[in-house]
Amino acid sequence: DVKVTQSSRYLVKRTGEKVFLECVQDMDHENMFWYRQDPGLGLRLIYFSYDVKMKEKGDIPEGYSVSREKKERFSLILESASTNQTSMYLCASSADWGWEQYFGPGTRLTVT
Amino acid sequence: RKEVEQDPGPFNVPEGATVAFNCTYSNSASQSFFWYRQDCRKEPKLLMSVYSSGNEDGRFTAQLNRASQYISLLIRDSKLSDSATYLCVVNGIQGAQKLVFGQGTRLTINP
Numbered sequence: 001d002v003k004v005t006q007s008s009r010y011l012v013k014r015t016g017e018k019v020f021l022e023c024v025q026d027m028d029h030e031n032m033f034w035y036r037q038d039p040g041l042g043l044r045l046i047y048f049s050y051d052v053k054m055k056e057k058g059d060i061p062e063g064y065s066v067s068r069e070k071k072e073r074f075s076l077i078l079e080s081a082s083t084n085q086t087s088m089y090l091c092a093s094s095a096d097w098g099w100e101q102y103f104g105p106g107t108r109l110t111v112t
Numbered sequence: 113r114k115e116v117e118q119d120p121g122p123f124n125v126p127e128g129a130t131v132a133f134n135c136t137y138s139n140s141a142s143q144s145f146f147w148y149r150q151d152c153r154k155e156p157k158l159l160m161s162v163y164s165s166g167n168e169d170g171r172f173t174a175q176l177n178r179a180s181q182y183i184s185l186l187i188r189d190s191k192l193s194d195s196a197t198y199l200c201v202v203n204g205i206q207g208a209q210k211l212v213f214g215q216g217t218r219l220t221i222n223p
Contacts, residue, residue, distance in 0.1 A: 042215040043156070043199075058210070090155055098144040098203045101211060103155035 002027045004104035006091055012110045019078040021107050023091030031094045032074035033101060034058075034066060036087040043090065049074055050097075081111045113138050118200050118214040126222050129190050133217045135200030136182045145176055147185050148199040150216065156199055159185075187219075195221045 007022035025032065033048040035058075045058030047066040055066050063085060067075045074093075078085055088108050092101040118135045125131050137145075145162035160167065162174040162183050173186040183202075187194055200214035 040215075043213040045210060048210065098211070100146055100158045100161060102158070106155050108153075 002029075002093070002102040004091055004093055004102050006089075006104040006107050008107050009105060010108050010110075012112065013078075013081050014112055015082060017081050017111075019081050019109065019111075021076040021078075021089055021091075021109070023074045023076070023093075023104055024072050025074075025091075025093040025102070025104075026072065027093065027095070027102075028071065029093035029095050029102075030071075031097070031101075032068065033092040033094075034064075034074065034076045035090045035092065036060070037090060037106075038087050046076065081109075083111050085109065086111045115139060115212045116200055116202050116214040118198075118217050120215060120217060122218040122220060124220045124222060125190060127190060127192055129221075130186065130188050131190055131219065132184060132186045133198055133200075133219075134182050134184050135214055136180075137200075137202040137212075138181070139202065140178075140181060142202045144201075144203040144211070145174075145183050146201040146211070147172075147174055147183075148201055148213070150197045150199060152196075156213070159198070190221045192221050192223060195219060 004025045034046040035043045037043050049055045049068040065077045090106045091104040094101045147159040148156040149159045150156040162176050166175045171188045175184045197216040197218045199216045
């Protein structure tokens with residue numbers, strides 16, 4: 001079974017703080033993704049990575065950066081958290097392009 | 113036009129009923145199609161891939177109509193545990209590396 005884990009289920013941060021969200025997958029997948037999910041807006045892609053140290057912007061990259069130093073680990077960084085970044089953050093991985101993605105349990109981030 | 117469109121519902125059906133969802137997509141070059149299931153406050157989970165010839169997994173049947181650019185999901189003999197949001201997923205306009213998720217159709221099965 002594919003397993004994708006995320007570092008925290010719930011996180012509360014203050015405006016202006018730097019926030020790190022970690023994601024680890026154990027299936028040697030090439031591709032990893034970060035999404036946010038908000039009511040009425042569905043899943044939106046923030047960034048994705050197709051190889052170590054490689055990254056591509058998704059649909060809403062503003063205010064975020066990512067890091068992929070090892071194949072199994074993909075980090076999402078909020079450089080200076082703002083209240084409009086309060087959301088559910090979901091990490092996913094897939095073995096190849098266009099293949100099914102497997103999701104971690106999500107991190108519910110609240111920025112106050 | 114949205115890349116993937118679904119009827120948001122909610123669909124409320126009695127246990128044992130048959131329910132069907134449709135989803136339309138805008139990219140005629142799309143090659144990958146999936147249905148995901150998402151329970152409240154949980155992550156999306158793959159329900160089934162959708163193949164050109166149509167495919168079935170127990171009570172669930174998925175169909176693809178490339179000419180009309182829609183996919184469908186049929187659930188027969190619905191169970192209370194089928195209550196969830198069902199997401200239609202297609203690979204996007206900008207390339208196969210990205211999947212585009214529909215906003216989901218909410219289904220509630222009533223006893």
